[in-house]
Amino acid sequence: MKHVKKRAKLLLPILALLLVLAGCQTVGGLDVNKALLGNLDVKSAEESMSFSLNAVPAAGISAEDQKIIDLINSFTLNVSHLKLQEGGDISASGTLGYKQASIPFTFYMSKTVLALNVEGAKKPFYFPMEGYYQELSGTGLDLEKAESVNKLLSQFVIKNLPNPSAINVTPVNEAVYGESLNLMKLHAEVTGDELPGLLKAFLKSVSQDTEGFTELISGLYDYLLPVLKQESTTDMLSSIGLGDVPLDNKAEVVTVLHDAAKLAVDTALLLYDKELDRLYESAPEIKTVLSKDTKLQVDLFVDSALHIRKQNMSLNVALPNDGSIPIRSISFKTETQLWNINGPVKADPIATEGALNVMETELTPGVVLRNFTADSTAYRVLKDDLGITKKSVVIYPGEDYSDTVVKGTTTMIPLRYLAYELDAEVKWNAATKQIIVTDDVYGTTIVLKAGSKDAVVGGVKVKLPQPVFFDRYGRGYVPLRSIAEALHAQVKVDSEGLIYITRD
Template sequence: MIRSLTAAVAGALLIAGSLPLGSGEALANSGFEQSIQSMYDAYEEKVTQTYAADKQRVQKEFQTFLDESDEDYRLLHDQTNADYESLQRMLDDDGEELESRYDSDDTLRKYLKEIDGDYLNSSMWEYKKAIDGDYLNSDMWEFKTDIDEDYLNSPMWEYENAVDPDYLNSALWEYENEVDPDYLNSALWEFENDTDPNYAGSIMNRYKRGKLSQAEAQKLIDEAKERTDNEISATRKAMLAKIESIRANTVKTVTETKTKSTASILDKRSDAEATISAIRKQLTGTGISFPALVLATREIKVIIDGEIQSFDQAPIQKNGTTLVPMRAIFEKLGATIVWNAKDQSVTATKEDTSIYLKIGSKTAKVNGSSVALAVPAQIVDGSTMVPLRFIGEALGAEVKWDAGTRSVIIATKA
């Protein structure tokens, strides 16, 4: 009787994890194992969702910049080529008129050669070559290849690879692998194994085999989770910083190339005008002037969480402040508005934040506190325009101006 009672007590203590356990595999607490598995599953879901959100953001930022760069190239290409065609028609007409007035002499022949865009090394040929994106090493070719993500070692190629998780050793590749439980020796792979009671030598396997008490196993699991969290956080921080550095360098390089190419193209156009005009003056006593070429630039872009926004009224800049349509921006940022037609004011609310703006006033209010504005809300072409940075920051978003891409970049904290 005493022996049976002692055995029963000892068995109860063993099950409770209060005594050192031997090989009693059946003595492990299945509820504890399940709680550890549930904890791991929740953690894996959290880090993979964070990775997915980061991946979506950086890839959207890349695609946005690629689209903007393509648009910049198209604008420059189309405008300069249209200008060349217009100049060529003007010069051809002038050449025909001069041929009817002057005998064919050396000066006339020289003039006709210089105005011929198909004549090798002529002034118009130099201009035509400069704006040809397919002509090797031309000004337009330099710009085109810099923004070509398929052109080996171009800035855009480097940027695209950085945000491609399938590109070996890229920043996103390293980040993705660290949060992949199937990638050998990744942080999540090691943590998953630690929580797996069937993985030989793991923390939970040692618990299951009675080598660790529940308290000891819990302590080791907590330490493993903290270690995993630190490793993943460090990798995430380093890889996102690497991507941002590559992005910034790409924007800088592409912007510089665009500026340099544009300036060189305009110089060649100016040189052609000067050379052609001088020869014509020798022949006729009067030169010739090219119509002014004013290159249009694309509109200011507003990018919220990686997506380019579309507004009925294009954003404008006044005194360094970007203004955007009132209703559209508040709605994009999740705020509701009430318009007071009588005093020309708007009150916008989002959660616990209230913003008050009055047309023409350089003072706004955020939760009742006055805030000075560099540029007031105002009506432009019938649309009520409000200062973007003030609105974004008042609603808790991060707002940055990217001069290279003429973009306002907003990251919400939703």
């Protein structure tokens, strides 16, 4: 848990660093704020995007850690064509790179469905969205207002974030989707040691922006009023001084919320330096992340309509060399291009008739693999590289909750426990008094009968070393090794009697 907490702390400054550049003021005659907000008004467009990352290993790491780092560095995502249709429908086509593999995919999302198709899949995977939107509508929220609230929040944040020290604008001629355009190139850099000062400046600006703060809270009030009126929010409202305020009195509610929020920001400013020192003291590794070796670089290419037509971003994050993380630094790189802005764009839907509904189907490793042809790249990556079918179970006889018992020289185990660990399905046939076990990955069936040593595995009759029996709790016990091996697993026992069940 100690390492988990450390890693969680490290994420906070990394995420904050990514937000800093959103607040650039006018530079070289370019109103960057308006350019960033201009993209919020894009109703339709086409886009391409690429993403890659690179992890630098720490010295002396294990071969296992190095293998994981090599896999991380092999990951790439290339979206060759994304289409945003007016109204919100989105489609995308591209490739996912992993090791030496390249896996083509298509994606589609609307208000009714989210669908994914991967080369080699027998059927697309899809997730019905109707219930999701109905659930949101049931809260009383006006989903149509969500976009305006998002814009209002973006305006507020962008307006108050300060400029980084390294920022400049130059006119350039740049190709976007094969078209040569005259653009303004904004280049900005932020290092980790700048971040605390930039965040403090942001809080100061927010504290002084009474008009913007009030406008933001007013917009949030209009959007969240149905939720605020729900009984479940009463205690929360009382805790911030709204317990006795009539919720329909917008002016009074907004005033109370503004004052409470401003007090929180002002308090944060008063304690900022002291809390920052305390953070450094309690988590010294943060100093490495917030150092000059952590660096964000962004190039934005803006057209005359103040739309960002191209964006290149790279982020390198320095990580502490304290043994908690086998990586010295990790860098991310993205490149995007945008064209046909607010033009006629139609997303490409994915047919879901006969597709795999992930809401109705348990996506076990076997179900996922069987949906791919065995000779496909995706199948090989899932099974061999990612090892989604691999299992490793350790049983401590006499102490483990698996409740093993020994009959003669045979270890017996509750069937449902073993089946659960190996993703197998267990059914009871009342008519024939038989237990039917189905292997998740290979589909092998095992037919058993209480009180009998006779079994049928994959259509072949076999003799078990001990008969199946039920204990006083109604649990069916089976010979551990025989059934595990029938489910394509291997069983080993060490010198201390520990039982290892593994499946590749």
